[in-house]
Amino acid sequence: MKCIGPSESQRLAFLLENALVKEARIWKVPVFQNFTLKGTDISPENYEKAVLWIAELSSQFQFCSETFALAVNILNRLLASVKAQVKYLRCIAITCLILAAKTNEEDEVIPSVKKLAVQSGCKCSPAEILRMERIILDKLHWDLYTATSMDFLNIFHAMVMSNWPHLLNGLPQMNPSRHVALLTKQLQHCMACHQLLQFKGSTLALVIITLELERLTPDWFPVITDLLKKAQISSIKFIHCKELVDQQLMHLQPSNAVYIFNPAKQAIRAHAREKLPYCYAELKNLSQMGATGTVSQPDPATFTPTSRKIHEDSLETDEFYDGFRYLYNEDGVPEDGRISNLRQGESSSPCPPLQPAEINSRRL
Numbered sequence: 001m002k003c004i005g006p007s008e009s010q011r012l013a014f015l016l017e018n019a020l021v022k023e024a025r026i027w028k029v030p031v032f033q034n035f036t037l038k039g040t041d042i043s044p045e046n047y048e049k050a051v052l053w054i055a056e057l058s059s060q061f062q063f064c065s066e067t068f069a070l071a072v073n074i075l076n077r078l079l080a081s082v083k084a085q086v087k088y089l090r091c092i093a094i095t096c097l098i099l100a101a102k103t104n105e106e107d108e109v110i111p112s113v114k115k116l117a118v119q120s121g122c123k124c125s126p127a128e129i130l131r132m133e134r135i136i137l138d139k140l141h142w143d144l145y146t147a148t149s150m151d152f153l154n155i156f157h158a159m160v161m162s163n164w165p166h167l168l169n170g171l172p173q174m175n176p177s178r179h180v181a182l183l184t185k186q187l188q189h190c191m192a193c194h195q196l197l198q199f200k201g202s203t204l205a206l207v208i209i210t211l212e213l214e215r216l217t218p219d220w221f222p223v224i225t226d227l228l229k230k231a232q233i234s235s236i237k238f239i240h241c242k243e244l245v246d247q248q249l250m251h252l253q254p255s256n257a258v259y260i261f262n263p264a265k266q267a268i269r270a271h272a273r274e275k276l277p278y279c280y281a282e283l284k285n286l287s288q289m290g291a292t293g294t295v296s297q298p299d300p301a302t303f304t305p306t307s308r309k310i311h312e313d314s315l316e317t318d319e320f321y322d323g324f325r326y327l328y329n330e331d332g333v334p335e336d337g338r339i340s341n342l343r344q345g346e347s348s349s350p351c352p353p354l355q356p357a358e359i360n361s362r363r364l
Helices: 006-026 044-060 065-081 086-104 113-120 126-139 149-163 176-191 194-198 201-216 221-231 235-250 317-328
Strands: none
Touching (some): 006 149, 044 086, 065 149, 086 113, 086 126, 149 201, 176 201, 176 235, 194 235, 201 221, 201 235
């Protein structure tokens, strides 16, 4: 994808405008109060473990980054609409991932519900997952089509590359696809932080971009100011979000560094949306950011870990990067001028009709 020219800028502005409309239409997040999710027994730690578990499953089944982001979005909307109990959180989490996969992934990529139930170690039967699927769809009025923080990250990053095509020239072995893969890692780390739930995906994505530009160039302010106006983001919320995200990313990696990548270990499928797991290249000494995640791993009593353990020292950016290079026409991938968009899909469940639960009046 050639990130130059007025037509490209107009197209990106149009994509951003549409994404903002989708986000504003149905954005809803849970509120934590007195160390638990309001009206439930779900603690911040329970929530963060659930998101990390979704990330691990998304990696295990090789779903794309948009699927993980949409799964977390569905989870947030549901927890904001019902009084869920922590004992059902595992079933809710895997069902959110299944619904997101049905919306974003190709049919041949999605395993059967039985296979997902067994390989995830969720301790839920296929019938329980299907029943939870119908409950979630009823609660959300069968409306899963929205813009996520991952969509905004892709759009903002393309806008920056459009304005500064030579921004990454000083970084060895770096190109736009590798760069957005690294930023995706940061974004997904922040999505598991309950303190950042109060901010929309557009705000969180722009903060990630801003912190990276501050690190790369002293001339970052005019571009970010322009993006703030286009995204219609409050400067007060933006500054608050930036402070919290900066704190989160400082736990990721030590300062003063270079990017070090490992070669991809697996074959890459041809189409754009495949092979974007939640795993990245080894990062050592990435400047002004950190290298080891501090969010606690899933408790086996609540979330049974899968065979692949998330650990920052063994993450492989190259696997994650291979899908993004399609967006920038790298390595001979044919150009078609498309930015990663959400694709509206159909989700169905063979379970019998259920009576919809009353919002805030009936527990799942």
